[in-house]
Amino acid sequence: MGRIPGLSLAKTEMRLVGRSEAIRTIEADIECAARSDAKVLITGETGVGKEVVARQIHQRSLRAQGPLVNVNCAGLPDSLLESELFGHVRGSFTGAYRDKPGLLEMAPNGTVFLDEVGEMSMRMQVVLLRFLETGEIQRIGADRSHTRVNVRLITATNRDLPTQIASGAFREDLYFRLNVIRLTIPPLRERLDDIPLLVDYYLDTYSGQHRVARPEVSSAAMDVLMAHRWPGNIRELKNVIERLVLKTSGQIIRPNDLPADVFKPLIAAGAGISPGDGVAPRKPDARSAADDLAVRMLQNGESFWSAVYPVFMSRDLTRDDLRKIVQLGLESTNGNYRLLIQLFNMPDEDYKRFLSFLRKHDCHLPFQRFRVAPSRLPANAVSRSMLSNKA
Ligand SMILES: Nc1ncnc2c1ncn2[C@@H]1O[C@H](COP(=O)(O)OP(=O)(O)OP(=O)(O)O)[C@@H](O)[C@H]1O
Ligand SMILES: [Mg+2]
Incomplete structure (x- = not known):
């Protein structure tokens, strides 16, 4: 179409890879949504596959032979978005040299995918609501509606619309209109x-x-x-x-x-250590001995036994420092001591030796508090090594 970035007639077919329970539910929801013409609201964090799902719904629906028009509401200023969606008549604004149809008109018997609908301004929300209520298209500058169109609307957002409604940023009546079939894609x-x-x-x-x-x-x-x-x-x-x-x-x-x-998220973030049980908080300006040793292991590939062990045994490193290092590592590995062994460049066989060394010097930190909270990560959904982690 050669139109404005943010707007495209989408053609590419994309696969939905996955075998989790969540993906199977999404597949079933897509099938269900494809059988009807009802509006669909797809929610989920950035990059979870909202656009892929929208395309799948279109491609499996009776509208598959019609166009799929993709409009990113976040990418365009109000006036441009309205003109692109609904069209305009000649002379309605500077530069409107001729009548121009909107994308909604160009998708007869097709699907319009409004991406990032949570970013729409209040004014555009009113315009969209009017269209959803009447199905009529009124081009900018026209004094009455121009035509009616048969399009199916799919919307997506990574925002929490109920929160936006509560703060007055999103219209509740529009939300109810859009939220007919709801598809939530988990992270x-x-x-x-x-x-x-x-x-x-x-x-x-x-x-x-x-x-x-x-x-x-x-x-x-x-x-x-x-x-x-x-x-x-x-x-x-x-x-x-x-x-x-x-x-x-x-x-x-x-x-x-x-x-x-x-x-090595902690090294990338400047080895930031948060205060924790038995671990002194980090001074913001100075990189501590613990940070330096962590960098030697995580960035330079030195083993714990050659970088940390001798310094600790010669008492140039305090217990607090050693705990800090362990904390740094466990934060990186989500509480997994087996992964910590690899992170600190030790062979797997050193697992027991490493743990008894930490216990002997009272530097063994309980792994539980480094695990991702259950709301973010299901208890059974941890890495393979974690399952065998008895530490
Ligand atoms: N299940 C999947 N299998 C294979 N690739 C996927 C899957 N889900 C998403 N992708 C790929 O991940 C990328 C992001 O997907 P998509 O653009 O649909 O995400 P989104 O939820 O719309 O993100 P945003 O909120 O940032 O717009 C795309 O390149 C897409 O092809
Ligand atoms: Mg998207």
């Missing part, structure tokens, strides 16, 4: 079963696309991928895998190959 960290499948899928995709040998992911690296919070969800995972394919073509991907924000 990736709540459907860990999908991670290995998505990793495989994108390893295949990107090694094919970039024509490089396909790397394999070691089980330790997969544990790290499963313990990561994925705030950017599948989009973030996809980008991480693409970088890995380019960086480690054909080899085995190990934890150290993973980007710092996935494997």
Whole structure:
């Protein structure tokens, strides 16, 4: 169409990769939504796949032969959004040299996907509500409605609309109109079963696309991928895998190959340590001995036994410092001591030796308080190593 960014006639078919309970529910919801013409509201964090789901609904519906028009409400100023959706008549504003139909008119018997609907201004919400009530299209500058259209509306947002309604930023009557079929996509960290499948899928995709040998992911690296919070969800995972394919073509991907924000979040964040049980808070300006040692292990690949152990035994490192280091690591590994061994560059066989060393010096921290809260991560949805973690 060559129109404005944010607006597109979507054609690409996209697969919904996954086998988790959540994905199976979403598949069933898509089938159900595709059988009717009711409005659909898709919610979920950024990058969870709202647009993929909208496309699937369209492609499986009776409207599949009609157009799917994608409009991103966040990308456009009000007047432009209104004109793009509803069209305008000649002379209605400077630069309106001729009558122009809107995208709604251009999607007869199709689907219009309004993305980021939570970003719509109050004025645009009124215009949209009027259209939803009457089905009539009134071009900007026209004194009456121009035509009626038969389009199906799918909307999406990563905002919590009830909260926005409470704060007066979103109209409740519009919400009720849009929220007929509700599809909520859970974040990736709540459907860990999908991670290995998505990793495989994108390893295949990107090694094919970039024509490089396909790397394999070691089980330790997969544990790290499963313990990561994925705030950017599948989009973030996809980008991480693409970088890995380019960086480690054909080899085995190990934890150290993973980007710092996935494997070493605390180092990436400047080794920020929060005050915790028995651990002194960190001075904001100075990097402590604990931070320096953590950097030596996490960034330079030195083993705990060569970096930390001798300094502690010669009493150049306090117990508090050692606890800080353990805390740093456990925060990175979500409370997993087995992963901590790998993070601190020790062989797996050193697990018992490491734990008894910590216990002997009263530096063994309970792992439970480093686990992601149950509301964010189901109790059974932890990485494979965590399941065998008896520490
Ligand atoms: N289940 C899935 N299987 C494979 N790829 C997926 C899946 N879900 C999402 N993706 C991919 O992840 C990326 C983000 O998906 P999408 O754009 O649909 O997310 P979104 O929820 O609309 O994000 P935003 O809120 O930022 O607009 C896309 O490249 C999409 O192809
Ligand atoms: Mg989107």
